[in-house]
Amino acid sequence: MRVDCHCDTVMLYEKYQSLACMPEAHIDYQRLREHLDLSFFAIWLDQEKCGKELSVEFQRVQDLLREDVSRQAGLDFLLWREQLDAPADKLILIAMEGAEPLGENWQENLKTYYEQGLRLVGPTWNYATRFAGSNLSGGGLTEQGRELVEHCNRMGILLDAAHISEEALDDMLACSRAPILDSHTVCAAVCDDWARSINDRQLIALAEKGGVAAITMVPQFLGGAGDLEQFCRHVEYAVSLIGSAHVAIGGDYDGADLVPELAGIQQLPNVYARLRQRGMAEADLQQVMGGSVASLLKQVLPKGLGD
Numbered sequence: 225m226r227v228d229c230h231c232d233t234v235m236l237y238e239k240y241q242s243l244a245c246m247p248e249a250h251i252d253y254q255r256l257r258e259h260l261d262l263s264f265f266a267i268w269l270d271q272e273k274c275g276k277e278l279s280v281e282f283q284r285v286q287d288l289l290r291e292d293v294s295r296q297a298g299l300d301f302l303l304w305r306e307q308l309d310a311p312a313d314k315l316i317l318i319a320m321e322g323a324e325p326l327g328e329n330w331q332e333n334l335k336t337y338y339e340q341g342l343r344l345v346g347p348t349w350n351y352a353t354r355f356a357g358s359n360l361s362g363g364g365l366t367e368q369g370r371e372l373v374e375h376c377n378r379m380g381i382l383l384d385a386a387h388i389s390e391e392a393l394d395d396m397l398a399c400s401r402a403p404i405l406d407s408h409t410v411c412a413a414v415c416d417d418w419a420r421s422i423n424d425r426q427l428i429a430l431a432e433k434g435g436v437a438a439i440t441m442v443p444q445f446l447g448g449a450g451d452l453e454q455f456c457r458h459v460e461y462a463v464s465l466i467g468s469a470h471v472a473i474g475g476d477y478d479g480a481d482l483v484p485e486l487a488g489i490q491q492l493p494n495v496y497a498r499l500r501q502r503g504m505a506e507a508d509l510q511q512v513m514g515g516s517v518a519s520l521l522k523q524v525l526p527k528g529l530g531d
């Protein structure tokens with residue numbers, strides 16, 4: 225399976241009515257069908273620009289995405305673990321980047337969004353929320369954050385560690401019953417210029433719990449020359465430390481300027497080819513390109529079809 229764990233392509237509804245064909249974007253449905261089997265679509269809301277209540281805006285954007293995808297042949301949302309066994313369609317997983325839209329009535333809103341297809345929650349973006357501290361604010365999980373973890377575990381919603389603080393990730397690893405994804409990150413041991421990089425200790429803890437770290441393609445976060453070689457170094461480092469079953473790709477497509485050789489999912493074959501050329505074994509490549517995430521989701525997502 226070929227999987228990408230993070231894009232911000234949903235933001236392009238500001239410009240387009242449909243995400244079906246957008247040649248200048250990093251992802252559109254047309255290319256998704258050809259180059260990926262599963263793509264995580266994050267809904268991130270700009271609190272400063274959003275003139276209305278975030279829960280209302282989240283609902284509006286999620287509805288746009290649902291209507292748009294329902295009109296596309298061969299595309300479907302990933303809701304149940306059984307869908308991963310023999311996927312007939314290419315799949316999209318709806319993710320919430322920063323849990324502000326859950327608001328005060330968060331249990332109720334979480335349930336509503338879940339019923340409509342939400343399957344991943346990141347407790348914070350760059351700001352602290354009622355649930356957790358971010359990598360910029362610091363601070364661990366709050367009491368409500370612990371409750372959120374419990375709710376997500378029970379419902380089969382995957383938790384994302386991408387923007388939470390080091391302390392909050394320690395808390396989440398301690399209290400979550402399910403493995404956790406870090407959907408777009410880099411290895412601090414390779415480049416530590418960035419507050420969102422993940423250190424060896426937390427990579428190991430994430431993996432021991434069955435989780436996956438997905439490496440992003442943003443040049444300044446990768447450090448070095450910020451090129452495909454440097455991207456490969458992060459992937460190889462993570463594989464050497466925690467094993468390929470715990471490493472994946474989270475491009476951050478349409479969320480930032482990316483490594484030129486990787487800007488767009490049509491370039492994913494470059495990742496495969498270069499890692500292979502640099503000596504990665506085929507079995508490890510299959511994990512990194514998506515097998516690791518498929519296995520994670522088979523453990524976390526709810527059972528849906530037929531029971």
Ligand SMILES: [Zn+2]
Nearest residue numbers: 321386387408
């Ligand atoms: Zn992000």
